Structures are given as structure tokens and as C-alpha cells.
Amino acid sequence: MEYTVGDLAKLAGVSTRTLRYYDQIGLLKPAGINASGYRIYGPAEVDKLQQILFYKSLDVDLERMKEILNSPTFDKAAALREHRQKLLAKKAQLDLLIANVEKSIAAIEGRITMSDKEKFEGFKKELIRKNEDQYGAEARQKYGNEAVDASNAKVAAMTKEEWEKLTGLEKEMKENLKIAFNKGDPACAEAQKAADLHRQWLCFFWPSYSKEAHAGVAQMYVDDPRFTAYYDKEQPGLAAFLRDAIFIYTGKQRNTRNS
Amino acid sequence: MEYTVGDLAKLAGVSTRTLRYYDQIGLLKPAGINASGYRIYGPAEVDKLQQILFYKSLDVDLERMKEILNSPTFDKAAALREHRQKLLAKKAQLDLLIANVEKSIAAIEGRITMSDKEKFEGFKKELIRKNEDQYGAEARQKYGNEAVDASNAKVAAMTKEEWEKLTGLEKEMKENLKIAFNKGDPACAEAQKAADLHRQWLCFFWPSYSKEAHAGVAQMYVDDPRFTAYYDKEQPGLAAFLRDAIFIYTGKQRNTRNS
DNA sequence: ATAAACCTTGACGTAACGTTAAGGTCAATA
DNA sequence: TATTGACCTTAACGTTACGTCAAGGTTTAT
Helix, strand or coil: CCECHHHHHHHHCCCHHHHHHHHHCCCCCCCEECCCCCEEECHHHHHHHHHHHHHHHCCCCHHHHHHHHHCCCCCHHHHHHHHHHHHHHHHHHHHHHHHHHHHHHHHHCCCCCCCHHHHCHHHHHHHHHHHHHHCCCCCCCCCHHHHHHHHHHHHHHCCHHHHHHHHHHHHHHHHHHHHHHHHCCCCCHHHHHHHHHHHHHHHHHCCCCCHHHHHHHHHHHHHCHHHHHHHHCCCCCHHHHHHHHHHHHHCCCCCCCCC | CCECHHHHHHHHCCCHHHHHHHHHCCCCCCCEECCCCCEEECHHHHHHHHHHHHHHHCCCCHHHHHHHHHCCCCCHHHHHHHHHHHHHHHHHHHHHHHHHHHHHHHHHCCCCCCCHHHHCHHHHHHHHHHHHHHCCCCCCCCCCHHHHHHHHHHHHHCCHHHHHHHHHHHHHHHHHHHHHHHHCCCCCHHHHHHHHHHHHHHHCCCCCCCHHHHHHHHHHHHHCHHHHHHHHHHCCCHHHHHHHHHHHHHHCCCCCCCC
């Protein structure tokens, strides 16, 4: 398969100017030149252009590409594996930026206040990474705090309205639940109100509501430690109490379940 | 808080030249100039610079930034949410590139032969995306919600025995996942084992398995705060790592993997 | 009071092309 | 056969987002 500049350009999605420039700087010379002075590229050049575009997507400058691609010890597979690693690193960096954005959204909405220093942390890390990228260092990944903040900030990714409604629902539910818990009766008005609010909360996530599913979730709050911990944190026994209230709300019989 | 160019530059991790340039082109004017002609920046400028750096990380050119930031209808929170969407889109694009790299490695190792056209597909898609990015097309992420919510409903309806089987699977998956996470490679054996266990876990609920749905759920683990919080609680970054592993797993599914 | 460490405004350099400009080549058509 | 239009060529200046001196004024610390 032989290509002229235009053919290869179209194939690769780059401009003909780009190919001529690569020829000019000696990055990608055509396989030959025909009688009328046209550049002719072969399959080897297609492969090399692919390599070039890969590296380009990584922001490797053309000078460095020449070094890499002209190296006699150049192992394609190894280069691609390295490339993959870099792409993954880039993605990790993106995660960091996303976390920062989400944090900023939260800040604007008044839930968190960020110090001026904090505002730039994501970008500073990016600078460091770029440096490391450029000079081939492979050390990285200790973004502990940021990642934790990221997961917190995920909540911020919801629209403001969603967030407010959700937190409002949850807060109201908990208030009712605590009052009911102190009364000790999962059938009392407050407990049933809490169960109803919990249903609304669930409906926020679920496309369709069913009593059975609702009861199932309530049971899971007791069986699954991650949920139990959440509810029992403020008031031990609250998870089980909520389950009882929901069982009554959904009409499920209180049978022999332990915990 | 008042800053001179050097102060702000240090804070933001940019050069003083950059700040003078932004002043020059009217992108970021200082709050004022003191008696000796020094530029003085205030908190509003810190915020604006942050916005600028956000957009810069997206390859938005400075001219467009002026339009965006000087727009009277400019809503910071909305802009950030849009920004976040773009970052997520960029990440999706990275996933595409990674898939392409994986494919190329396979091709080099003789498992597949790629046509010349195929070799450039990833890059062409990138071009399209860049265009869409530039001209304000919106994000489109449709998959995930229904599937995940459906699975939640099923979890809720489960018996305790089923639940225990499930948690067993999950525990084993997590063990593999943590080992893999420490290695840092979502393509390594443990990570892929974890992805496979995760598939089994999913098959517990799903009537039919599909790679696309699997990948969709993996993405949800990162997008949905409920899941992210769960995975990242023990090991920050784990949700994203699991997603990456699953993306590789679902992309490589064709290569004789059994279980 | 003098150096170090800031700040100022030019002004030229750069990477990786985009964009004319001015012209040669090739296949198909009037 | 001549011309059109889509190719190709080299040459050269333009662009973006700064980096990098240069030449000089200001502030702070000793």
C-alpha cells in the first residue's frame, strides 16, 4: 500500500502540512519520492505515524519522539506498554482534577470553604506530574487525602436541587426517627413518618418502588455492617429500629430476625 | 488578602510572565496598581485564576476563556459542573485510547492484525471529541442508572443465605483488588481476577451478562457517590482502580478467558 | 548604604503547526 | 487539444501561550 501525503493525512486524520513538517524536521521521512517529486509513504511509515500520534497524545514533544523512535533498542511492544502506563497515570491525574472541581462546586455552594492554597493543589500536582512525565520518573500515587476528599466531593456532583432535596429528606427522616426511638415504638406516628420519608428517599434513586424491596433494604441496614455503622453511629440500635418501622410501614410481619 | 504577581504566581504554580500576559490580553486584570506601579491581586482574582486554570486544563484557548468568564450570564457553579462533565468526557476518551493501545499490543504480539484504518480509529474519535468540546456540545452519559438501581432493588429482596454467598465473593474480590492496587496495575493478574469475580458477583443478580453493562456499572462506581464512598473508604482511589480493571477486562474478554 | 530580591515594560525566541502564495502534475472532460 | 480541478511542491510569514533576556525602578534586610 502506497500513499501520497494527502492519502496518509486523510487516513491518520492529520493535515498534509503536519506530514510535511514531520518530513522537514526528520521525524517521519517518506519511503521515497516519485518522478514528479511527490512524497510516497509505505506501511512502515503508517506504523511509525501511529507511534508518533500515540506519543503526541501524551504531550511528548517531537524532539523527544525522534530520540525514542530512532533509538536502535526501540521495542514497540514495550513502548506501548509504557504508553499504556502513562495513559493510566494521566487518568489518575484527571481523577484528581475532577475531585478538585467537585470540591470547588461544593465550596461555591457554601458547604465547604477552601483556602486559597487548597484551590490550587490539584494544579500543583499536575505540574509535578508533567515534570515527572517529561523526565521519565515513575514514582507517584500517594494522593491519599485528595482521593478521600474526592469521594466526599462526589456528592457535590449532584445538582444543587437534588442535593438539597436529598439531604432535606434524610435530615427530616432522622429527626423523626430519633423521636420515635426515644418513645421506643416503631409503630408510632414519628416512626411511620420516618419510614415514609425513607421511601421518598429511596424513590429518589429507584425507578420503581415496591414494598418488598423497601423491606429488603431495611433488613440490609441491619445485616450489612456498612449501613449499620452509618445509622448506629449516632444512636446504637437505630438501624434495627428503622428496620422495624419500615417492616410495619410495608406491612411485613415482624418475625424472627436477630441482631 | 492581597498578592503581588510573585505571590499569586507562587500560590497558583504559574509564572509571573503568565500573569503579566493574562493582564496584557485582558484575561485577568489585577484588582489595582499600587503607588510604585506594582500589580495587586485580591481574592476575586484568585478565584478567577482558578477558573482560568480549570479551563486551561481542558485546552480551552484564552480567547474563549475571555468570552466565558466575561459573560454576564456566567454562573460559576454551572460552569464548574460543565467543566466536570468535560473532564469525565476526556476520561472516557482516554479509555478509548487505552483500549486502542491494548489492541495494538495484541497486534504486535501477533494475536490480531489491525488494518491501517483501524489503527487510527482512536485518534479520529479524539478529533471528533475535540471538535465537540470546542463548540460546546453537551455530555451524554446514558448508561448505568437503570442497571444499577435495578440491582439495588434485587439486593434488597435477597435472602440472608444469598447475601452471605455474595459477601463471600465480594470479600475475595476485594482481597485481589487490594493486592492489585498496591501493584498499581489494573491489567495485572490479580486485578483481572478481581474483575472476573466482580462479573460473577454481577451474574448473581443479572439475568444476562454483557460487557457493556459491566463496564457501565464500573463507571457508576466512580460517578455515584454512594458506591465511591464505599470503595474508597478503605482505600482511596479503589473505586477508580476497579473501574479501570473492569474496563480492561471487558475490553479483553474475547481472549480465551474462562471461569 | 548597599546588596538581594522584588517589581516594571519592552522585545525577541519557541514549538507545532495554520495559512496564504506561487507554481508544477495528473486524470477527466468540453 | 485544451482546460478544469484536484492534487502535489517549496517558501515564508502568522499564531498561541508563554520563556527568556535586557535595562531599569522599588523594597527590605543587614
